[in-house]
Amino acid sequence: MNVLVINCGSSSLKYQLIDSETETVLAKGLCERIGIDGVLTHQPAGKDKIKMEAAMPTHTEAIGMVLDQLTDKENGVISSLDEISAVGHRMVHGGEKFACSALVTDEMIKTVEECNPFAPLHNPATLIGVNVCRELLPGKPMVGVFDTAFHQTMPEKAYLYGIPYEYYEKYGVRRYGFHGTSHQFVAQRTAEILGKPIEDLKIIVCHLGNGASITAVNGGKSVDTSMGLTPLEGLIMGTRSGDIDPGVLEFIAKTDNVDINEILTILNKKSGVLGLSGVSSDFRDIEAAASEGNERAKTTLETYCYHVVKYIGSYVAAMNGVDAIVFTAGLGENDKNTRATICSYFGYLGLEIDPKANDIRGQEAIISTQDSKVKALCVPTNEELMICRETVALI
Numbered sequence: 459m460n461v462l463v464i465n466c467g468s469s470s471l472k473y474q475l476i477d478s479e480t481e482t483v484l485a486k487g488l489c490e491r492i493g494i495d496g497v498l499t500h501q502p503a504g505k506d507k508i509k510m511e512a513a514m515p516t517h518t519e520a521i522g523m524v525l526d527q528l529t530d531k532e533n534g535v536i537s538s539l540d541e542i543s544a545v546g547h548r549m550v551h552g553g554e555k556f557a558c559s560a561l562v563t564d565e566m567i568k569t570v571e572e573c574n575p576f577a578p579l580h581n582p583a584t585l586i587g588v589n590v591c592r593e594l595l596p597g598k599p600m601v602g603v604f605d606t607a608f609h610q611t612m613p614e615k616a617y618l619y620g621i622p623y624e625y626y627e628k629y630g631v632r633r634y635g636f637h638g639t640s641h642q643f644v645a646q647r648t649a650e651i652l653g654k655p656i657e658d659l660k661i662i663v664c665h666l667g668n669g670a671s672i673t674a675v676n677g678g679k680s681v682d683t684s685m686g687l688t689p690l691e692g693l694i695m696g697t698r699s700g701d702i703d704p705g706v707l708e709f710i711a712k713t714d715n716v717d718i719n720e721i722l723t724i725l726n727k728k729s730g731v732l733g734l735s736g737v738s739s740d741f742r743d744i745e746a747a748a749s750e751g752n753e754r755a756k757t758t759l760e761t762y763c764y765h766v767v768k769y770i771g772s773y774v775a776a777m778n779g780v781d782a783i784v785f786t787a788g789l790g791e792n793d794k795n796t797r798a799t800i801c802s803y804f805g806y807l808g809l810e811i812d813p814k815a816n817d818i819r820g821q822e823a824i825i826s827t828q829d830s831k832v833k834a835l836c837v838p839t840n841e842e843l844m845i846c847r848e849t850v851a852l853i
């Protein structure tokens with residue numbers, strides 16, 4: 459069956475139409491600048507990419523255009539909307555209400571709305587996508603797949619913060635974690651590549667993209683993860699600070715005379731490797747600057763890797779061992795230097811990288827030597843395929 463996967467942001471929307479039997483992508487694309495002007499990029503499999511400007515005052519017009527393109531005589535890949543069997547929506551925050559994917563119903567939407575305070579920008583955007591699809595594709599079964607769901611198996615000791623317990627009890631302030639769909643997909647693929655049951659494996663998944671998080675997966679279950687109540691906690695990211703002393707907030711507030719909203723803008727948009735390097739949020743630019751002798755760029759790369767290493771080390775302790783350390787997402791899949799630098803810290807665990815095997819980009823591979831006690835892997839993530847599989851499983 460054909461599953462339409464929708465990933466809706468506040469001003470953008472990504473989509474893929476996937477044939478679930480063959481798991482092939484029939485078409486994919488992106489709507490940008492929704493509510494501003496509107497640009498659609500549509501890529502039918504095996505054909506040229508099409509880019510067009512068209513008014514998209516709301517998500518309704520954007521999704522309408524996507525459906526038009528999918529069924530278009532020239533650029534389309536299906537002859538009518540009847541050939542779409544179901545829709546899978548990427549949802550961001552399911553709080554403690556969703557430990558797995560769920561069929562979209564009125565009640566489900568209400569429950570997701572209750573989680574909006576945790577993700578005030580993302581959750582309402584995903585619900586707009588759901589509502590528009592319900593309007594334009596009436597009667598089609600739909601499924602919500604949550605970024606937070608995979609992490610609901612974390613034990614209390616991993617998800618509680620050391621703040622007054624009432625904040626958790628009354629308001630649900632705790633670690634939730636994100637990128638769950640990616641961590642789950644990559645952990646499952648790792649077990650398949652290693653040819654071992656996932657139940658027998660301790661895996662650390664490093665999702666290193668613009669947003670970045672690390673998850674300890676023990677026996678197929680998430681037992682700890684670096685992002686928290688929001689995706690701001692954990693690793694240093696493209697523009698996000700990750701972990702800092704909360705006292706820094708007070709210091710910035712007083713020194714720069716700014717309120718909490720401005721501080722959050724600094725921590726979300728102006729920090730991370732962008733803020734540290736002063737060069738860019740993109741590692742390719744920072745690496746280029748470092749190789750030209752930019753000392754701050756060099757320090758940024760070292761600091762970034764060091765933080766990843768500290769998280770891996772703590773998760774080895776949390777799981778009392780590790781069988782595989784796995785790299786995924788933009789940086790993890792493409793940057794052999796970052797993978798090699800991070801792995802070089804784990805000689806004491808018996809992890810030995812194979813430079814030749816590691817000399818790859820964007821493909822599945824075991825990048826450690828044959829004798830390496832702990833395996834290192836590169837496994838490209840595929841959140842859309844995971845959403846497609848979850849959707850088929852649920853309907």
Ligand code: ADP
Nearest residue numbers: 666667668669739740741742787788789792793
């Ligand atoms: P997002 O979190 O937006 O989904 P991605 O997973 O697409 O991010 O990762 C994007 C980031 O990956 C880029 O900003 C860049 O830093 C990094 N990246 C992509 N390709 C390379 C490469 N060849 N070398 C180094 N870094 C890369």
